[in-house]
Amino acid sequence: MTVKNRIERVAVIGAGSWGTAIATVLSRKAGTVMLWGHREEHVHQLVVDRENRKHLPGIVLSDNIIPTSDIRDAVMNTEIICAVVPSHSFRSVFEKMTPLLEHRAIVVSAIKGVENSTLMTMTQIMDQILKQEQRQNDIQTAVLSGPSFAKEVAQGIPTAVTIGCKDLKIAQYLQTVFVTETFRVYASTDVMGLEISAALKNIIAIAAGICDGLGYGMNTRAALITRGLTEITRLGVHLGAERETFFGLSGLGDLVLTCTGDLSRNRFVGMELGRGRKLVDILNEMKMVAEGVKTTKSIYDLTRPLDIEMPILEQVYAILYEDKECSLAVKDLLARELKVE
Numbered sequence: 656m657t658v659k660n661r662i663e664r665v666a667v668i669g670a671g672s673w674g675t676a677i678a679t680v681l682s683r684k685a686g687t688v689m690l691w692g693h694r695e696e697h698v699h700q701l702v703v704d705r706e707n708r709k710h711l712p713g714i715v716l717s718d719n720i721i722p723t724s725d726i727r728d729a730v731m732n733t734e735i736i737c738a739v740v741p742s743h744s745f746r747s748v749f750e751k752m753t754p755l756l757e758h759r760a761i762v763v764s765a766i767k768g769v770e771n772s773t774l775m776t777m778t779q780i781m782d783q784i785l786k787q788e789q790r791q792n793d794i795q796t797a798v799l800s801g802p803s804f805a806k807e808v809a810q811g812i813p814t815a816v817t818i819g820c821k822d823l824k825i826a827q828y829l830q831t832v833f834v835t836e837t838f839r840v841y842a843s844t845d846v847m848g849l850e851i852s853a854a855l856k857n858i859i860a861i862a863a864g865i866c867d868g869l870g871y872g873m874n875t876r877a878a879l880i881t882r883g884l885t886e887i888t889r890l891g892v893h894l895g896a897e898r899e900t901f902f903g904l905s906g907l908g909d910l911v912l913t914c915t916g917d918l919s920r921n922r923f924v925g926m927e928l929g930r931g932r933k934l935v936d937i938l939n940e941m942k943m944v945a946e947g948v949k950t951t952k953s954i955y956d957l958t959r960p961l962d963i964e965m966p967i968l969e970q971v972y973a974i975l976y977e978d979k980e981c982s983l984a985v986k987d988l989l990a991r992e993l994k995v996e
């Protein structure tokens with residue numbers, strides 16, 4: 656391991672697949688890992704079976720991972736808290752958590768999404784609530800993002816991610832907290848770039864899945880990844896992010912993973928749509944979250960008043976929210992006016 660930093664106690668807020676996988680990573684570095692889940696019966700199952708059968712089957716929870724449904728218990732005496740709930744439940748969870756946070760705690764969001772009602776990223780939500788609670792000078796916020804399927808991380812398959820914080824020293828400190836022999840962590844100060852790339856790759860992954868479901872080939876997928884990256888970068892730079900971030904792990908890295916990997920839930924949703932199934936039926940059957948569905952609406956609403964070309968986003972929005980036929984969406988993308996690359 657490059658840098659060792661063993662800490663006493665950390666908390667993971669959210670006991671889904673990614674929260675459980677991150678708890679597994681942190682269990683190699685921390686004395687105790689508190690793993691908070693919002694449903695008591697699920698937490699009870701974790702305590703009894705020592706395995707998250709619903710979200711991460713086959714991975715045994717090490718003895719120092721302590722499942723709890725009591726959020727006070729989870730964050731008490733804890734300096735580092737990693738938030739891993741679905742983006743649309745984060746605001747209410749963070750509101751509950753904020754008054755309970757220890758002085759000088761650091762909250763790291765590993766969530767990939769943008770809120771529908773406010774069009775805010777997760778760190779923007781945190782900043783807003785911290786300000787309301789007058790804790791903005793006390794609590795630090797950060798982001799963890801990159802190509803990282805939960806199952807592979809939990810299995811110890813070599814993975815690299817980026818942790819971003821506006822304060823580089825804190826990002827570098829967090830690097831030493833999360834790094835293990837198989838989990839390599841880079842540092843960044845471009846929080847906006849990390850959050851925008853993480854949220855938008857899910858939209859492009861739905862598009863890639865749609866094309867796979869329609870039976871198109873590798874050419875189509877490569878075109879989507881490349882033009883998708885252009886679209887994501889265009890919006891990110893407009894919002895103040897650094898262009899380079901979009902060619903890093905959280906940008907190109909996660910885009911390639913999610914557009915090509917069979918473990919992606921967003922790509923799965925796209926594939927089922929491409930095969931002709933209805934969105935509502937696909938979502939009703941899924942046990943896990945596909946953040947790209949809601950994020951498509953957020954980003955559509957965010958970009959509509961702006962003069963930014965987002966053709967793939969617009970077609971995914973039309974398929975998800977206006978019932979547009981998938982093959983017609985692809986036809987319309989191909990028929991756009993010719994451009995200079």
Ligand SMILES: NC(=O)C1=CN([C@@H]2O[C@H](COP(=O)(O)OP(=O)(O)OC[C@H]3O[C@@H](n4cnc5c(N)ncnc54)[C@H](O)[C@@H]3O)[C@@H](O)[C@H]2O)C=CC1
Pocket residue numbers: 669670671672673674692693694710739740741742744748765766767768803804805806942943944946
């Ligand atoms: N699974 C993965 O491979 C990765 C996931 N992520 C991101 O992590 C975040 C969480 O995703 P997953 O763990 O994969 O989701 P999941 O679908 O596996 O689990 C979601 C968890 O959140 C809980 N939950 C649902 N509503 C809640 C609420 N109102 N309050 C508190 N908890 C609630 C569920 O009970 C479940 O335990 C998402 O933003 C996702 O994009 C990021 C990287 C990898």
Ligand SMILES: O=C(CO)COP(=O)(O)O
Pocket residue numbers: 767801802803804805857860909912913918919920921922944945946
């Ligand atoms: O973000 C992910 C991997 O980095 C997981 O992607 P899905 O949410 O599409 O499964």
